[in-house]
Amino acid sequence: MDSILYNGSIITFDARTPRATALAIRDGRVIAIGSDADMPVLPGATRENLHGRVVLPGMTDAHVHWGRFAESLREVNLDGTRTKADALAKIADRAHTTPRGGWITGFGWSHDAWGEAFPTARDLDAVAPDHPIYLRGRSGHNAWVNTLAMQLARIDRHTPDTFGAAFVRDASGDLTGMLLEWDAMERVSSLIPPLTVDQLADAMAAAQTVVHALGVTGVHDFDNQDSLAALQVLRERGELGLRVLKNINVAYLDSALHLGLRFGFGDDWLRIGALKLFADGSIGAHTAAMLAPFEDDPGNLGIVVTDKETMIEAALRATAAGLPTTIHAIGDRAVHDVLDTFERVRAREVELGIPRGSRRHRIEHVQIIHPADVDRLAEYGLIASMQPIHATSDWQIADRVWGAERVQWAYNPRLQLDRSVVVAFGSDAPYDHIGWIRGVHAAVTRRRADGTPNAAGWTPAAKVSVDEALRAYTLASAYTAGMEDRLGKLAPGYLADLVVVDADPYALAPDDLLSMNVIGTMVGGLWRFGGAS
Numbered sequence: 001m002d003s004i005l006y007n008g009s010i011i012t013f014d015a016r017t018p019r020a021t022a023l024a025i026r027d028g029r030v031i032a033i034g035s036d037a038d039m040p041v042l043p044g045a046t047r048e049n050l051h052g053r054v055v056l057p058g059m060t061d062a063h064v065h066w067g068r069f070a071e072s073l074r075e076v077n078l079d080g081t082r083t084k085a086d087a088l089a090k091i092a093d094r095a096h097t098t099p100r101g102g103w104i105t106g107f108g109w110s111h112d113a114w115g116e117a118f119p120t121a122r123d124l125d126a127v128a129p130d131h132p133i134y135l136r137g138r139s140g141h142n143a144w145v146n147t148l149a150m151q152l153a154r155i156d157r158h159t160p161d162t163f164g165a166a167f168v169r170d171a172s173g174d175l176t177g178m179l180l181e182w183d184a185m186e187r188v189s190s191l192i193p194p195l196t197v198d199q200l201a202d203a204m205a206a207a208q209t210v211v212h213a214l215g216v217t218g219v220h221d222f223d224n225q226d227s228l229a230a231l232q233v234l235r236e237r238g239e240l241g242l243r244v245l246k247n248i249n250v251a252y253l254d255s256a257l258h259l260g261l262r263f264g265f266g267d268d269w270l271r272i273g274a275l276k277l278f279a280d281g282s283i284g285a286h287t288a289a290m291l292a293p294f295e296d297d298p299g300n301l302g303i304v305v306t307d308k309e310t311m312i313e314a315a316l317r318a319t320a321a322g323l324p325t326t327i328h329a330i331g332d333r334a335v336h337d338v339l340d341t342f343e344r345v346r347a348r349e350v351e352l353g354i355p356r357g358s359r360r361h362r363i364e365h366v367q368i369i370h371p372a373d374v375d376r377l378a379e380y381g382l383i384a385s386m387q388p389i390h391a392t393s394d395w396q397i398a399d400r401v402w403g404a405e406r407v408q409w410a411y412n413p414r415l416q417l418d419r420s421v422v423v424a425f426g427s428d429a430p431y432d433h434i435g436w437i438r439g440v441h442a443a444v445t446r447r448r449a450d451g452t453p454n455a456a457g458w459t460p461a462a463k464v465s466v467d468e469a470l471r472a473y474t475l476a477s478a479y480t481a482g483m484e485d486r487l488g489k490l491a492p493g494y495l496a497d498l499v500v501v502d503a504d505p506y507a508l509a510p511d512d513l514l515s516m517n518v519i520g521t522m523v524g525g526l527w528r529f530g531g532a533s
Helices: 066-072 084-096 121-127 147-153 182-189 197-212 225-237 250-259 308-320 332-352 376-380 388-409 413-417 436-445 466-473 475-480 510-515
Strands: 003-006 009-011 022-026 029-034 046-049 054-057 059-064 104-109 133-137 142-145 166-169 175-180 216-221 243-249 270-278 325-329 362-365 383-386 423-425 498-501 518-523 526-530
Touching: 059 423, 059 466, 059 475, 066 104, 066 197, 066 216, 066 225, 084 104, 084 121, 084 133, 121 142, 121 147, 121 175, 133 147, 133 182, 142 182, 147 175, 147 182, 175 182, 197 216, 197 225, 197 526, 216 225, 216 475, 216 518, 225 243, 225 270, 243 250, 250 270, 250 308, 270 308, 308 325, 308 332, 325 332, 332 362, 332 376, 383 413, 383 475, 388 436, 413 423, 413 466, 423 436, 423 466, 423 475, 436 466, 436 510, 466 475
Parallel strands: 003 046, 009 054, 059 216, 104 133, 216 243, 243 270, 270 325, 325 362, 362 383, 383 423
Antiparallel strands: 003 022, 022 029, 054 498, 133 142, 142 175, 166 175, 498 518, 518 526
């Protein structure tokens, strides 16, 4: 449907026309932008009065676990529970409505938020002894399970740890019910009956309505092949209403190379992204790989999930076949190893005559970087994929485990922006809160909604401007996906993806950013949520 939006305040991110009052849309693309009087005559087009509302380019969340986010909407949500007792009460409530023997799954708990030690299987046994239970921590790098779940998985005190994963034990050597990192977690999670592809597609369709209401028009997905299969079903049904960049986890690298999949294969709705690897774990689980120990756990340097030589080998295979690589790195050792990996990869690309711009390598999170490594992302032309909401979620943990000196180098997009590195913002949902308004507020203020930790914000030198934050959700995410020629700004020829909000974020005081509301979300020229006013 053709349409003209007029009488608005349109922020375009196009240097030729930074601000406009109207735009015209035909076949899902912008064909004109400027003043109300500049709009072409489009017979049969719908004319919609914006009533002065602010319009922004569509917002892309550059780091989401889309399938897991969709599933999480059906699970027990433990995010925000203030105590272990609160979490256990929610599990007990779900047990009352779940048939005996049926799995109870949940996510989002944080023992750090509770101010307690890791919870145990015995805690869960007391409230739901007849149901196997699997609860992912907020970081996604640990799981809390009960005794029945461990029995079904045939893990006990004699089960050995594996490289990059651990089963936590008590002083007597018995398993506590805490699983660290994927190899350990998968021993239990693999037993949970999965959704069929069609069921997952249905869950994703419901999840789209949630994120459209938040003004999200695209995501970069990091889940496994079941997510890709479900996204294809949505695309086949004509129900996919988000621009999705689908990254490929390393378990499927051989299959991807065998098929000859390359970066950008697909269309404007669903396209192939990068090879995804994990270098380490998370701060919350104390599994981030560190150059110096955690201050609250002096003997702990975290967990290396994938060693450097393995990362180099996989990334070299990928780049030779047309795929960039993106690597999860939380701790400063992990970031260092990843930078060493990309140093080798860039050198090989020079030998092969591969242009830098064709391999848009990324580091996911860059949560803490050693001062000696700060310039290396720029040196190798890497993208920093960061999640500003993590800084405000984790500041108390970070202060405790890394200390005042090291946290100046943590969760810090400012370091990379000042070096002209492309910084793309996301949320890591469901492991943190989705929504670009929350993300912009966190990036600009370095404070939570309640104003903590203080008026200046946590490590205030890491703050970015509103303009920098918005561009990280638009132009930078578009570049990261190889779509900068048609996404990320509002200009003739670009996709008609936009968000209408009730306030100008550039005019708001930083503390008032969270008061901004999404009025309408358009993707491909169609209103997916709300409308012009």
